[in-house]
Amino acid sequence: MGIVDKLKAGAEQTAIKARETAQELQTKKELSTSYSDLGKTAFSLADRGEIIHGELSAGVDHIKELQARLAGHGDKSEDE
Numbered sequence: 001m002g003i004v005d006k007l008k009a010g011a012e013q014t015a016i017k018a019r020e021t022a023q024e025l026q027t028k029k030e031l032s033t034s035y036s037d038l039g040k041t042a043f044s045l046a047d048r049g050e051i052i053h054g055e056l057s058a059g060v061d062h063i064k065e066l067q068a069r070l071a072g073h074g075d076k077s078e079d080e
Contacts, residue, residue, distance in 0.1 A: 001009075045051040046060045 042051065042056065043060060043063055046053075046056045047064075
């Protein structure tokens with residue numbers, strides 16, 4: 001096998017690895033988005049009292065606190 005053939009084979013392997021890595025990254029991004037969407041749905045349901053579970057309470061309370069903090073920042077910037 002000549003040097004050109006070795007370079008071609010290496011380039012092909014690199015291209016295959018790049019495609020696999022891109023597919024893996026896309027799948028991880030999709031998984032993260034799905035977790036986020038599920039979390040938003042769970043928060044909405046828990047906030048409305050449609051699902052109740054002790055493990056959700058702290059997270060729901062924390063999100064409400066963060067939302068209130070953001071709402072407070074909006075009010076302050078309007079007053080300035």
